[in-house]
Amino acid sequence: MRSPAFLACFTALFAFVSCEKKKGGPQDSASDEPAEKYLLSEERGKAEHVVVMVWDGMRPDLVSEENTPNLWALAQRGVFFANHHPAFPSTTEVNGTAIASGLYPSHSGIIGNREFRPAIDPRKGVATEELEVVRKDDEIKHGMHIAGPTVAETVQKAGFRTAVAGTKAVAILQDRAEVRKSRAARESVDVFGGKSAPADAAAGLSKTVGEFPKTITFPNSEQDRWTAAVLTGELWKVGVPKYSVLWMSDPDFSQHATAPGSPIALAALRSADDRLGTVLDSLKEKGVLEKTDIFVVSDHGFSTISASADVVKLCADAGLHAQRAFAAPPANGEILIVNTGATLLLYVIGHDEGVIAKLVRALQAAPSSGVIFSRGTIEGTFPLSAARVDSPDAPDVVVASRWTAEKNEFGVPGTLTQDGAKKIGLGMHGSLSPFDQTNTLIGAGPDLRVGWRDELPSGNIDVAPTMLWLLGIRPLAKLDGRVLFEALRERVPTEAKPEENRIEASCDLGTVKWMQYLRTATFQGATYFIEGNGAQEAK
Numbered sequence: 001m002r003s004p005a006f007l008a009c010f011t012a013l014f015a016f017v018s019c020e021k022k023k024g025g026p027q028d029s030a031s032d033e034p035a036e037k038y039l040l041s042e043e044r045g046k047a048e049h050v051v052v053m054v055w056d057g058m059r060p061d062l063v064s065e066e067n068t069p070n071l072w073a074l075a076q077r078g079v080f081f082a083n084h085h086p087a088f089p090s091t092t093e094v095n096g097t098a099i100a101s102g103l104y105p106s107h108s109g110i111i112g113n114r115e116f117r118p119a120i121d122p123r124k125g126v127a128t129e130e131l132e133v134v135r136k137d138d139e140i141k142h143g144m145h146i147a148g149p150t151v152a153e154t155v156q157k158a159g160f161r162t163a164v165a166g167t168k169a170v171a172i173l174q175d176r177a178e179v180r181k182s183r184a185a186r187e188s189v190d191v192f193g194g195k196s197a198p199a200d201a202a203a204g205l206s207k208t209v210g211e212f213p214k215t216i217t218f219p220n221s222e223q224d225r226w227t228a229a230v231l232t233g234e235l236w237k238v239g240v241p242k243y244s245v246l247w248m249s250d251p252d253f254s255q256h257a258t259a260p261g262s263p264i265a266l267a268a269l270r271s272a273d274d275r276l277g278t279v280l281d282s283l284k285e286k287g288v289l290e291k292t293d294i295f296v297v298s299d300h301g302f303s304t305i306s307a308s309a310d311v312v313k314l315c316a317d318a319g320l321h322a323q324r325a326f327a328a329p330p331a332n333g334e335i336l337i338v339n340t341g342a343t344l345l346l347y348v349i350g351h352d353e354g355v356i357a358k359l360v361r362a363l364q365a366a367p368s369s370g371v372i373f374s375r376g377t378i379e380g381t382f383p384l385s386a387a388r389v390d391s392p393d394a395p396d397v398v399v400a401s402r403w404t405a406e407k408n409e410f411g412v413p414g415t416l417t418q419d420g421a422k423k424i425g426l427g428m429h430g431s432l433s434p435f436d437q438t439n440t441l442i443g444a445g446p447d448l449r450v451g452w453r454d455e456l457p458s459g460n461i462d463v464a465p466t467m468l469w470l471l472g473i474r475p476l477a478k479l480d481g482r483v484l485f486e487a488l489r490e491r492v493p494t495e496a497k498p499e500e501n502r503i504e505a506s507c508d509l510g511t512v513k514w515m516q517y518l519r520t521a522t523f524q525g526a527t528y529f530i531e532g533n534g535a536q537e538a539k
Contacts (some may be wrong), residue, residue, distance in 0.1 A: 002324040031478035031522040035184075036281075037474075044472030045488075047293040051244045052101070052463065053279060054271045056168065056464035057094060057252030057429065058298035058442040059260060059412075060084070065143060065288035067266060068273040070280065071296055071442060078444025079452045079487040083521075085459045085528040086300045088387050089400070090429050090436040092252070093128045095460050097298035098169040100150040101463030102479035104388035109147040110173075111389045111398075112340035116347045122326035125338035125345070129169045134176055149476040150174055155243045156184040158473045164190040165219070166247030167227040170299075172197060174245050187242070191230050203272020205230055211229045218254045228275045235269065242286050242471055246279060248272050252302075255427035260302045261410030265427070291454030293445030293470055297463060300429045303342070304408035306415035308424065309368035309401070311337055312342060318362035320355065322346075324420075335359060338395070342416050346397040351375070356396050363399050364514040364536075368417040370402040371432050371516050371532040380507030381513045387529070388480075403433035404535060432518070432532035445489055454487050455519040457498050457528045482526045492508045497525035501531075512536040 060082070065072045067459055070211075085103060089097040089112060092156035097103070097110040099433050114125035117133070119140050126133045137145040147462075152162040152175035161184055164174045173194035178187045178198055180380035189201045194212025196202035206212070208223055209229050213222040232247050251260075254268035276296065285290040298403035315335060322335035330336065332350030353376065360378050363369045374381040374413030375388065375396045389398055403416040407424065414435025418428050429436045441458060444450075468475055469483045486494050499522045506515045516534030 036159035043469030047291040054247040081441035084441040090300035091341040098440040098460040160242035161187040165231035167249035219271040254529035261412035295443040296438040303414040307417040342401040370400040373398040399431040434531040
């Protein structure tokens with residue numbers, strides 16, 4: 001049993017260890033140095049390996065013996081985290097970063113799948129996982145595209161090899177270094193969408209596994225099968241490393257193409273489940289299954305589009321000039337709309353306070369708006385800091401779309417309004433609905449309780465600190481998440497209770513009143529976003 005003194009010591013590490021900024025950042029991995037200083041001198045997990053598998057867009061209410069037999073069995077012999085939450089916005093790149101770093105967007109610097117970074121592109125939003133954007137941003141920010149070390153980087157600092165394989169480009173955010181000087185870094189590879197870091201590793205993979213399938217299908221079984229084969233067949237060829245990540249494209253791709261609960265989406269669940277079977281079989285064949293803690297996590301939940309909005313027209317009707325991409329260098333007062341799932345990032349060029357106030361007023365009167373956050377103090381909004389999206393590159397206004405608990409045609413609850421939606425009835429995510437803000441985490445292994453249902457709040461920000469503790473490695477920076485001690489064996493369940501909070505904001509629109517709320521939970525110093533919504537109410 002871990003002593004109270006150790007818990008206090010480990011908590012202090014997370015609170016006070018300062019971040020070691022690398023001069024060249026991930027572009028220039030640290031050279032060999034004594035690894036002992038990165039190892040915890042106290043207790044740690046028993047597992048010799050940790051594997052994190054990401055099922056992109058997996059809703060926890062779709063886990064069942066019929067839909068996902070391997071995942072269901074994993075939960076029976078391990079822990080089902082029943083109150084698990086993504087960072088907001090509930091989108092892939094935001095939560096890929098949260099899982100990798102243990103940081104909320106305000107500290108990681110990644111607040112959307114797409115963001116306006118005028119130093120990279122002054123006319124439109126850029127994809128935060130796109131390789132050219134990652135490299136350019138690291139160059140501009142001296143290696144701080146993600147403003148904190150990832151688990152893979154930290155494990156390599158401690159002298160251990162890592163392996164990352166992802167069907168989607170988001171996997172680059174786990175371990176993006178191109179130049180690798182330390183032995184552990186040189187022996188580590190990150191494969192993402194058929195590319196790799198370092199870049200020359202992909203050429204060798206194509207000779208052994210074959211070319212990355214170019215065509216996305218629904219379900220996207222072939223691409224996911226290739227990615228799993230890369231991890232288990234090639235990156236594990238010389239042995240399973242201390243830390244591995246496998247990122248699947250489904251059920252996300254198939255739920256976007258159809259909807260949660262559709263026959264195609266359910267087939268995508270079974271496809272992802274088969275890949276979990278591949279991982280478990282490989283670990284068993286290599287004789288390390290009983291020595292491995294394995295976690296299946298999703299980046300976010302999922303909803304169904306029930307209505308479409310047009311924020312460009314909304315702004316025009318309010319006398320504002322807004323675009324989704326500028327055809328020419330923008331003038332002060334113009335608005336750039338960057339769509340990041342069911343949340344919009346709105347950038348007012350020049351940060352004109354009058355334009356921002358007018359924009360917010362128009363959004364508060366719109367039936368598509370859910371929760372509005374603003375850079376400045378504006379009546380009827382919450383500050384960006386309330387959602388932990390106040391990064392240095394943050395927009396002036398962030399608006400999550402309105403949602404309902406209605407069911408789609410396949411009986412799956414959760415609908416939302418999507419700006420610019422081309423087809424009603426398809427899957428989408430990114431809002432503050434509980435269907436987007438509740439996601440999957442299941443774990444099993446020598447360190448996890450057996451048949452345990454964890455009702456305490458947890459989140460994607462907890463993945464990194466928990467993985468590092470299990471591996472006995474010190475975090476290199478203060479993290480926003482906590483170690484999920486309550487799910488570990490040989491521990492007395494905590495009697496502490498989470499604190500639930502609800503904040504509200506409102507303003508008078510004349511004929512109606514704008515009302516919005518945000519619910520959060522706080523536990524052991526970590527904050528989790530449960531849900532939020534807004535509406536116009538009769539006075």
